[in-house]
Amino acid sequence: MRGDVPVMDADTMSIDLRSTMDIQITALEWMPFEDGYLKYYPDEDRDVYLKQCPDGALEVSPERYRGRVMAEFDYPLSEVYGGDNEILLRSKEFYKNCWVLKLQDPYISLIITILTQNKTADSARRTFYRLQHRYKGIDVHKMASADKHELEELIRTSGPYKADFIIRCSQEIIDRYNGSIEWMRSVPSREAREALLGLYGVGPKTADCVLLFSLGHSVVPVDTHICRVSERTGLSMATGDTEAAKRKVKEDLEQRRRIPGMAHLLIINLGRDFCKAVLPLHHCCPVEGICPKRGTGIRKEKKLTEE
Ligand code: SF4
Structure with a gap:
């Protein structure tokens, strides 16, 4: 799906575990537990624990699972988009330590x-x-x-x-x-x-x-969050999140913008961290300088903050 991108070794790269685990279906095999994540491996009938240490290193317990767990990290989001849309280019730079996990069963x-x-x-x-x-x-x-x-x-x-x-x-x-x-x-x-x-x-x-x-097809799953961020950033001209709007957003992203399916994870990240439904955090958003809707809702945010 990524063409001729070289194979990355997750064990030697920086990984932001929180954003990696927050945005993709593949990560839902990992369940939050204490300050890390647990995954059940049926072939050995046991749980494996993964957490990020304060220095950024990933700790796997038991340690003998390290190779197997690290092999689940496929490539960083900095490799996911090769087009010229400035919103996506800035997002992929910002989320360069968020990783796409390997395709699952x-x-x-x-x-x-x-x-x-x-x-x-x-x-x-x-x-x-x-x-x-x-x-x-x-x-x-x-x-x-x-x-x-x-x-x-x-x-x-x-x-x-x-x-x-x-x-x-x-x-x-x-x-x-x-x-x-x-x-x-x-x-x-x-x-x-x-x-x-x-x-x-x-x-x-x-x-x-x-x-x-799981099947390696480059399609964009569209939900209400993808609709909202695509509309605000100008990635799609559709408005709202009706079924018709979702179809239009999907068409805009897949056919007009021609973004690879996994690039929609950049949009999910933006929506989750900054472009929130009610109070968008424009002031610290990585695309604030180029986003057509920057500033929208600031007055409402200020008013609510004062109340
Ligand atoms: S600048 Fe504001 S509207 Fe644009 S993506 Fe960021 S949070 Fe959303």
């Missing part, structure tokens, strides 16, 4: 993304971690035959109704695709997207997340 990606629907990433992380422990690593066969009432309990905080989504889409993957959606990696994005949208519980954003974070 597409079935895992599908289940995690379903868990995020209408819920926070934090809730999805905790629920996924619980599922991993309960089933000693989920897979399509275990979930297709899962007890629905038990599953509803396990995923209650992420929406018990999603037990139906998980069980039925797993059964469909077995019936239609012999238990694997790996084949979607090697077909055109549109064909893979249509097949994903045909699975129970899968909508446009879920399909795009699976395509991007």
Whole structure:
């Protein structure tokens, strides 16, 4: 997806673990724990702990997992965009220590993304971690035959109704695709997207997340945050976050701007850290000098601060 970008060794590079873990579906296999993150590795039936030390170094426990964990860091966001849009160029410089994680198993990606629907990433992380422990690593066969009432309990905080989504889409993957959606990696994005949208519980954003974070298709998942930041920065002319606006933003980013799918992580970072819905932090935003909406809402921010 990145063309001829050289392979990076995460162990010798600076990594901002917080932003890396905050912005991508792949990172939701890691659950916040104490001042770091926990991930369950089913092949050894154990948790691995990862944290960033005050000097910036990453600590992995047990240490023998270090190589395996560091191999999950693929490349920094400074490598993600090669175009000439100044908003994206400044953002990638600012977020150069935020890393894109390696593509994950597409079935895992599908289940995690379903868990995020209408819920926070934090809730999805905790629920996924619980599922991993309960089933000693989920897979399509275990979930297709899962007890629905038990599953509803396990995923209650992420929406018990999603037990139906998980069980039925797993059964469909077995019936239609012999238990694997790996084949979607090697077909055109549109064909893979249509097949994903045909699975129970899968909508446009879920399909795009699976395509991007596990199957290697360069598509842009669009949500309300991407809409807001794209509109304010002029990356898209769409307004609002209706379904029609989301389609327009997607078209603008993918076809008009031709940004690689992973470059949308720059937009997510901007929205999360600075371009907030109610009180945008223009004064410390890395694109403040060139953003067409800089300053908008400052009066409101000041007024609210004074109250
Ligand atoms: S300058 Fe303001 S409006 Fe523009 S991206 Fe930054 S926070 Fe958002």
